[in-house]
Amino acid sequence: MALATLGKFKEALKERPAELADARREGKKAIGWIGYYVPEEVIHALGLIPVRIGRGGDDRLAELGSNYISTQNCIFLRECVGLFAENKDPYVKNLDAVVVDAACLQMYRMSSIIKYYFKANTLVLGVPRNYYLPEGREYFRKEMGFLVERLENIAGHELEAEKLVASVKLYDDIRRAVLELYKFPSLYCQPITWREVFETVQSGYLLDKEKYLSLLKELLAELKEKPDSFGGASPEKGVRVLLTGSAIHPGDTKLIDIIEASGGRVVCDNLWSGLAPYLDKKVEDATLGGIADAYLGRVPAPALPYFDGATDPRLNTLKRLAKELEVHGVIYYTLRYCDSANFKVRNTKNALADDGVPLLNIHTEYSGSDAGAIRTRVEAFIEMLGTADDKEMRQ
């Protein structure tokens, strides 16, 4: 039975562009953002409306963007440029500024391009490469302060400490709710699919935050009431898959569709557009410095330098999730020219192999021309991992 609250999310999302336009007419300002280190709670605390921008899966928009940004950049960022070039997206055309963090250098380049060609008011947040050193943390604190100065100028007032505390609390509540929600697709009875959870979290980046939290709580309550949520149902067939690699953004469904059609079941992800930003984030001190430390202390963005295999927190998080969630295999999604994900495939594959977890790399773009080829790989991987039916066939 479909979850009623998911319908409410869809309804809220449908109404959101008009709400945003109305709010701007009333004098509120909307701040688009994209990246992994942008402190959304600070934007919120200033009374600005945070809106995460960017969509995936649209080859036409990516082609449009390619008129402005080199085709040797990842297709997601080319599509982002295409969104600004076309200027029809209800969120993109309703922005007063765009905050971009510079962890991914292609994203940094994208911010220059939308500023140059489309006069977007872009604010770049510098991110240290040496994020693990005290100097790196100091640099990031200063960058955070500089970003806030620029946001204060847009808001027309200074950041108030009490409002920051309230926003930090709100975002922490959202984070806890998202982490709780993410547990459900990994249950064997799967009362909510990973795709539904992922789409819910993506919608949260657009919705009013108080409303988002309220709907999240309602969804969690509905899930807990479902009789089959906790141990009621027998395990269903399906190969349990964990997704990692390049970010998947709303609209980029090619791989997910193929996995589901091939009999695979995604139980979790470790994507920077999915679960990763919610892991290990602890704002101990609701000040700008405390927030900067909390963001930098999380599992690092894929674009930042790697440690040695054995100590890298990204790899260890992936290994931990694979083990805890009892996945049969990992599908490592890479977008062409997303080099920060591409070059780590072999290392990640070897590290997971040590734990007996196979990895399949799917390397693609947004066009559908390779859908058949991807389907063969994914189906073969699912056959390899083996459902009960396939195991029977192997004998």
Next chain:
Amino acid sequence: MCDDKSNMQAYAGVDVGSLATKSVVIVDGNIAGSSVIPTGVYPEKAGQEAMKIALASAGLEQNELRFIVATGYGRITAKYADKTVTEITCHAKGASYLRQAARTIIDMGGQDCKVIKLDREGNVDDFAMNDKCAAGTGRFLEVMANVFKVSLDELGPMALKAKSIVPISSTCTVFAESEVISLIARGEPPEDILKGIHQAISNRVSGMASRVNPEAEIFFSGGVAKNVGMKAALETALKSSVYVPDFDPQLVGALGAAVLAKSHGPKV
């Protein structure tokens, strides 16, 4: 071929590839018939036709089959099949049937190339696949055969006659074709250029094979495995012996599909 058909266990595998469609029929665990025909533009019809020819060569009718498995890129159109399985799994099964000790398979087909690693039981342990680019496929060799105005079958033996080697720097089919035309114009011996072509392909395939940590020896299947020059080039690039089965290597996928059909048992 069977006098008493009442207890006969006949199964068919159909491999609808991009260029050729293959079918193998096994009866009581033994290969009883096979066929290879061009796929053309109607993969479903090609699959049915290939199976019909394979059945005829085994002296059987379709209604005597207990189970049919289809594989290959055209498997999605195979409404006549009881089950579809990817060509990766089928090649693994086919290779294991022919050579139980096989641990690494290189399959070079019409438009794709794959390397499959097997476990001790003949199950797929890992694989890598190239199907976005014609390098390392039958199509690449077809283009080259056309440049030299020789048949596909002549390429390998010609390459083995090379006295030297002319390296080919490009593995892109289009660029390699231009490069080869330039080399011919420069007066390089065709045999030496062909050796270079085989070396370029085998180096590329070797790079792909390294992704699955191949184990010696290499089981070579697919239509390109009939090319003796490619076998030799792969042995050099991989520093490993390459085994080409006596059974038509182009039929390994269809054979694997038939073996899987057999393991699935009669339909309910």
